[in-house]
Amino acid sequence: MTRVSEHINQALHDLMESDPSVHLLGEDVCDPYGGAFKVTRGLSSRFGSRVRSTPLSEGAIAGVGAGLALAGDKAIVEIMFADFVALAFDQITNFAxxxxxxxxxPVPVPLVVRCPTGGNRGYGPTHSQNPQKHFIGVPGLSLFEMTPFHDAGDLLTRMFDLGRPCLFFEDKVLYTRQMHDTGDLFRFEVAGDVARVYVDGAGPPDCTLVTHGGLVHRTLDAMRALLLEDELVCELLVPAQLYPVPHLPRLEDAPHVCVVDDGTEGGTWAAEVATALYPRLWGRLRRPITLVNSADSVIPAAPHLEREVLVQAVRIRAAVREALS
Amino acid sequence: MTVTAAAPPRSPRPAVADRDLRSLLLIRHFERALLRLFERGVLSGTTHTCLGQEYVPVALSALLRDDDFVFSNHRGHGHFLARHPDPHGLLAEIMGREGALCGGVGGSQHIYHQRFLSTGVQGESLPVATGVALKLAGTGALACAYIGDGTWGEGAVYEALNMASLWRVPLLVVVEHNGIAQSTPTSVQMAGTIAARAAAFGVRHHHVASADVEEIRAGLAPLLDAVRTEPSPLVVEFATHRLGPHSKGDDTRSPEEIRRVRESDWYDRYAEADPERFARIDAEQRDLVERVVAEVSARPAAQAASAPSAPSPEARP
Incomplete structure (x- = not known):
């Protein structure tokens, strides 16, 4: 078993080893610190000046990465907390x-901006957000998110192959989980871009949930309770590419669809997924797609208050039960 | 850190090579033609002419190599024409006609041609230029970025200067300090000086008061060599004057101030210094620009190029 943070770290090692044109920049990424979440550990010792700890300058970090990409190399830049990517908004949206x-x-700009996201760690309003929604619908920009099911090396290669800048979101709690761990009840398979998590031999699901990597474990907790306590069978789809919304398979026969999104309400990724699905599923849907988001609120620091704002398993379970009742 | 050109700001009879005079006058007549086309309602959007500042990129062009990367800004026609004498391609881009440098998508402020790139957000290019310079370090090539005095209001400038100095990259920052940011005089938008700001980052600063291309080059040549070979960043600040409005008809300066600016123009001084040769090249470039305008105006509209391939989105009807 490998922790997700170690898995990403290994993928970065492998990528920098196999492709000498890849640079990595960010705040405190060099050894011995190895990044705030240790995802870049060992890289500077191994790859020298291709790995740079930078001043606290998110805008210029993204800009320098874009410059390296423009000049024919490839760049991975780390934003220490995804909240700070707001400081790089101009470089990412208006330049890269x-x-x-x-x-x-077409001008290739092979740039990956890594953004550690999410709360449930008590870091408070400016260190806990999921800013994915602010970057949806930017022409020329793709959004990806790490999941427990997708190989990080494959995703990094895919992002560079697109030739356009990508944001790569990595949930901070997910870092601490094991890759491929779905617990005893569930099996998973990855087909194309999308991981499917299902109950082996349970037959067609009562509800298909769609979520992003950071919410997988909370959603699985909800699915477990729905199965064991409510006798409702759920299936889960987890795309690694968040935007443009990829094709989500097997939804034609789903009795109900529920999109779960850790971003705060209003202009959300979940709404974007629903917008993409409605024309395709119109006429088959028995009820509106259920959208579950974090509350329209800043994210409090105190754990009991934070829990109330962010999406938790109990909220997902309640939303599915209510929709199917 | 600050090096000021020792020579007097104005040579009485500036010597200028035919080649440079051609370049200066090509830019002058090109910019004048744009303002005329705007008055006739032929151009859309906006434009920012560099009237009065043409000598800055002309002086620099002889010191730049083919493998240098040049970043330009909203006032970039002169920067482009001094490096790539292709008025047809540039005008076609500005007019959205066939043969446009960037298919008519970029327009006046967004040009990418060989190793020349302009973009329209103030200060945005400096971090990018720093990244390119990081790649070029050790090759002898440099990244050159043109900015204005107003650009120093942007935080991106300082983030980039800090990194460029820390990482010793060959970054040449050319400041066209024309004393006015759109309509706001420098005195009310900049505290302190550009020299002191460069010094704060340990970045060499060179002040140019002259408008004589040969004199400017003589002062800059050894400094640019140092940028390439050390490598190290350098800020070159030109005290210059913008003859025209910020964009089209938005000049709020007093008639007296505009008159003072005109007195500093290189055009009359070069004309007086060598009337016969100047008149010949002036007529030649005026005619050339007129032909370019006629030829490009007659071209069909640029057709949209195919968009870069995007990952296939969820199918929508």
Whole structure:
């Protein structure tokens, strides 16, 4: 078993070993610190000046990464907490993403911006957010998120192969979990972009849930309770690519669809997924797609208050039960 | 850290090579033509002419190599034409006609041609130029970024200067200090000086008061060599003047102030210094630009190029 943070770390080692054009920059990424969440541990010792600890300058970190990409190399930049990616908004949206198309021909900008996201760690309002929604619908920009099921090395290669900048979200609690761990009840398979988690031999599900990597374990907790206590069979789809919304398989026969999203309410990824699904499933849906989001609130520091704001397993379970009742 | 050109700001009879005079006058007539086209309602959007500042990129062009990367800003026509004398491609881009440098998508402020790139957000290019310079370090090539005095209001400038100095990258920052940011005089938008700001980062600063291209080059050549070979960043601050409005008809300066600015223009001084040669090249470049305008105006509209391939989204009807 491998912790997700160790898995990503190994993927970065492998990528930098196999591709000498890859640079990595970010705050405190060098050894012995190895990044705030230790995801870059060992890289500077091994790859020298291709790995740089930077000043506290998120805008310029993203800009320098874009410059390296423009000059023919590839760059991975780490934003220490995803909340701080707001400081790099101009470089990402107005330069890196637009440059792929605003010069009248495709200009490759192989840049991956890694963003550790999410709460449930008591870090408070500016160190706990899921800012994915702020980057949805930016021309030239793709959004990905780490999941317990997708190989990080494959995802990094895929993002670079797109030739356009990508944000790669990595949930901070997910870092501490094991890869491929679904517990005893569930099995998973990865088909194309999307991981499917299901109850082996349970027959067609009563509800299909869709979520992003950081919410997988909370959603699985809800699915377990729904199965054991409510006798409702759920299946879960987890795309690694968040935007553009990829094709989500097997939904044609789903009696109900529920999208679970850790971002706060309003202009959400969940709504974007539903917008993509409605035309396809219209006429088959028996009721509106259920959207579950964190509350329209800042994220409190005190654990008991934070729990109330962020999506938890009990809320997911209640939402599914209510929809199916 | 600050090196000021020792020579007097104005040589009485500036010597200028035919080649440089051609470049200066090509830019001058190109910019004038744009303002005329705007008055006639032929151009859309906006434009920012560099009238009065043409000598800055012309002086620099002879010191830049093909493998250098040049970053330009909203006022970038002169930067482009001094490096790539392709007025057809640039005008086609500005007019959205066939043969446009960037298919008509970028327009006046967003050009990417070979190793020349302009973009329209103030200060945004400096971190990118620092990244390119990081890649170029040790090759002898440099990244050159043109900015204005107003650009120093942007935090991106300081983040980039800090990194460029820490990492010793070959970054040449060319500041066209024309004393006015759109309509706001420098005196009310900048505390302290550019020299002191560069010094705060341990970045060499060179002040240029001259408008004479040869004199400017003589002062800059050894400094640019140091940028390439050390490598190290350098800020070159030109005291210059913008003759025209910020964009089209938005000049709020007093007539007296505009008159003072005009007196500093290189155009009349070069004309007086060598009237016959100047008149010949001036007419030649004016005619060239007129032909370019006629030819490009007659071209069909640029067709949208195919968009870069995006990952296939969820199918929508």
């Amino acid at each position: 993403a637009k440059s792929t198309a605003m010069y009248g021909r």
